[in-house]
């Protein structure tokens with residue numbers, strides 16, 4: 001976020017007020033995160049006495065080494081990474097292709113199909129999860145990567161987003177490319193796809209985040225601890241009374257599980273900024 | 282090649298349309314359009330908004346399919362070929378530069394698609410960039426260019442493919458007035474240098490008159506007339522062409538037949554004035570209303586007693602180098618006269634009026650000009 005300095009001197013005071021307001025808001029947003037980080041650096045024993053001890057040393061990395069000492073944690077990390085990446089790439093590819101089709105191709109039943117897709121937006125996962133569970137049982141897909149990935153690929157929102165995006169790109173561009181001798185696929189690949197990067201970045205981040213954070217479906221589908229994703233695995237390793245006895249450990253788990261997300265976000269953010277500024281010119 | 286009698290450019294390599302029609306649903310957008318263009322001709326398609334100009338270009342380019350007729354380039358049917366294979370290039374009204382590619386990437390895209398070698402691509406881009414003076418812009422993105430520069434890049438992207446036919450769809454309409462007239466001259470220069478067939482769509486008659494070898498005047502999905510700028514101005518085939526071209530527009534007055542002497546038809550204005558036209562009496566239909574067309578510059582003012590008739594001056598518009606004088610005749614007809622800078626009349630005066638006989642046009646009930654010889 002950038003603040004543009006008002007040119008007149010009279011605006012300077014207002015500018016400071018705005019800055020202070022924003023700083024306050026940022027602090028409010030960051031406080032729970034910082035609190036989590038702080039607690040994760042304290043021993044469980046100290047915190048059991050009082051959480052106020054978080055503001056003073058001694059600090060320790062014991063909670064983190066306990067997590068890393070749990071042998072299965074790297075497997076769960078790998079599972080989460082594989083599933084999240086596969087779902088993200090799959091959703092991007094399928095949504096782009098389907099969106100292009102809805103936006104630009106003429107085929108019988110297009111309007112009806114698009115309405116069916118819109119209905120898909122309104123159906124909550126909870127209402128279909130039992131049927132899905134039975135279907136995946138019948139297909140022997142539980143406790144496999146396919147079982148974790150496939151449900152995520154049905155992404156009506158992604159298709160809807162890409163359809164709207166492609167509809168909004170000027171047709172003249174594609175016509176110019178046609179006259180330049182480009183095939184339909186080349187137009188999609190070299191013109192439309194690069195132009196849709198801002199939308200792809202947004203869709204990619206949301207898909208990755210929601211898949212990474214997903215708890216319910218992996219909990220149901222992955223019953224074998226080797227197939228746990230990080231969210232399920234971390235939850236399963238929590239001891240009873242964790243909220244009181246193991247608060248530091250709990251917080252370290254939260255930090256550990258969200259660290260990859262933060263990294264992904266930092267990387268993708270560059271694309272978002274680039275995309276937004278290109279769209280603005 | 283079957284015939285090239287009517288093309289100005291003649292020679293090898295031309296574009297021919299025969300009976301081309303296009304419908305969108307039940308709306309007819311092109312109605313039986315036939316046209317031939319010489320290999321190095323500059324053809325301007327002129328017409329009001331919605332008359333089908335863009336559709337005509339898009340049909341030639343292959344961006345729209347046609348429902349009937351044939352399109353030939355260089356003597357070979359192209360109407361079944363995809364746009365990229367027809368040998369045509371088009372400059373779009375909004376330029377349609379690829380926003381994520383540099384200027385160089387934009388110009389190279391078409392060449393890469395047909396598998397041109399790298400060295401050849403570089404050579405051609407260098408030549409085009411020099412010609413259009415965009416060498417210093419090659420690494421920029423379209424968003425970093427001014428409107429005029431974008432236009433040049435769009436033209437460069439067309440030239441570099443060395444097409445047989447160039448098409449421009451209102452390429453100047455996004456530019457400000459000063460840039461527009463400069464770009465107009467540059468396009469004229471460009472045509473002089475590369476000597477290729479160009480089709481230029483516009484609804485601006487100044488652009489049409491200054492650029493064209495021949496003008497195609499379109500109205501309501503049809504071609505009204507094809508001719509040189511002088512022809513469409515001096516010998517408009519229809520009342521539409523007569524009033525669409527020229528500013529201020531031609532005066533059109535309802536007239537009745539008058540008995541005259543000789544073979545040329547005489548007509549009578551509402552105030553009783555009799556005027557000899559250039560239409561032969563024998564060629565006119567016996568029935569139907571007639572209208573007389575008089576260019577403002579062929580309506581001359583004179584002393585009260587010296588004119589063919591007299592008129593009341595309603596209004597005088599002094600424009601610096603010329604003056605528009607709005608007149609009303611006794612019969613209720615109103616007309617505009619174009620006079621020199623030192624026009625001595627004032628509103629409210631009565632003046633004598635003379636009509637230049639050689640410059641009269643007589644239109645029949647269907648709006649066709651009957652005064653044309655041949």
Ligand SMILES: Nc1ncnc2c1ncn2[C@@H]1O[C@H](COP(=O)(O)OP(=O)(O)OP(=O)(O)O)[C@@H](O)[C@H]1O
Nearest residue numbers: 305308310328329330331332333334335336337484
């Ligand atoms: N895809 C389409 N579907 C239905 N009607 C269309 C379509 N494209 C154009 N038309 C109609 O065809 C007619 C001619 O359109 P065209 O764009 O060729 O006009 P034009 O002469 O280029 O006008 P302008 O000067 O405004 O650009 C218009 O009445 C327009 O509404």
Ligand SMILES: [Mg+2]
Nearest residue numbers: 334335336450
């Ligand atoms: Mg148009």
